[in-house]
Amino acid sequence: DAGVIQSPRHEVTEMGQEVTLRCKPISGHNSLFWYRQTMMRGLELLIYFNNNVPIDDSGMPEDRFSAKMPNASFSTLKIQPSEPRDSAVYFCASSAEWHLETQYFGPGTRLLVL
Amino acid sequence: GQQVMQIPQYQHVQEGEDFTTYCNSSTTLSNIQWYKQRPGGHPVFLIQLVKSGEVKKQKRLTFQFGEAKKNSSLHITATQTTDVGTYFCAGALSGGSYIPTFGRGTSLIVHP
Numbered sequence: 001d002a003g004v005i006q007s008p009r010h011e012v013t014e015m016g017q018e019v020t021l022r023c024k025p026i027s028g029h030n031s032l033f034w035y036r037q038t039m040m041r042g043l044e045l046l047i048y049f050n051n052n053v054p055i056d057d058s059g060m061p062e063d064r065f066s067a068k069m070p071n072a073s074f075s076t077l078k079i080q081p082s083e084p085r086d087s088a089v090y091f092c093a094s095s096a097e098w099h100l101e102t103q104y105f106g107p108g109t110r111l112l113v114l
Numbered sequence: 115g116q117q118v119m120q121i122p123q124y125q126h127v128q129e130g131e132d133f134t135t136y137c138n139s140s141t142t143l144s145n146i147q148w149y150k151q152r153p154g155g156h157p158v159f160l161i162q163l164v165k166s167g168e169v170k171k172q173k174r175l176t177f178q179f180g181e182a183k184k185n186s187s188l189h190i191t192a193t194q195t196t197d198v199g200t201y202f203c204a205g206a207l208s209g210g211s212y213i214p215t216f217g218r219g220t221s222l223i224v225h226p
Contacts, residue, residue, distance in 0.1 A: 042218040105156040
């Protein structure tokens with residue numbers, strides 16, 4: 001299995017631009033998680049989906065962030081407009097079920113907003 | 115919200131010394147997971163503990179879940195340079211959403 005796939009791996013953009021991060025979970029996994037990692041705040045859960053349905057988005061920092069999962073094999077996290085404080089590593093993870101299960105992380109997208 | 119506290123934040127050791135990181139929750143956990151993240155990498159699952167007082171071993175790594183299911187520890191015996199990285203615990207709240215909450219992690223630096 002290829003594992004969780006994320007793209008792009010690196011993104012450098014200017015403040016105000018739209019950023020779209022993409023994730024392909026492991027085939028057969030029902031749950032997908034988006035995390036943000038920074039030195040200041042550690043690993044934060046932004047949102048998670050179960051069977052393509054958003055279950056909890058309370059971790060999404062503000063309205064500039066949105067996430068979708070149109071089908072079982074694809075999810076996006078969009079930031080519009082981006083700000084320098086959004087600079088972080090964004091991880092996508094998937095698991096077989098949404099609770100009490102091992103999470104498999106993708107390699108992450110390193111985002112720098114200038 | 116649920117808090118999972120992890121200490122220490124950093125630990126420097128000489129190669130061959132032992133290392134321990136501790137994870138504490140104010141509420142009872144359904145289970146606890148441990149992950150390792152190498153520098154520049156992503157978190158990788160190590161193990162899951164479910165039962166009160168459970169102890170599991172993986173070669174030089176020993177994982178323990180407290181009797182009250184509110185704390186856990188990871189102990190590495192005779193560290194090697196390959197052990198370098200950040201170790202995270204992730205606890206799922208008993209009776210809650212069961213989604214693991216990650217601690218801040220302990221970064222282990224091993225000096226050869």
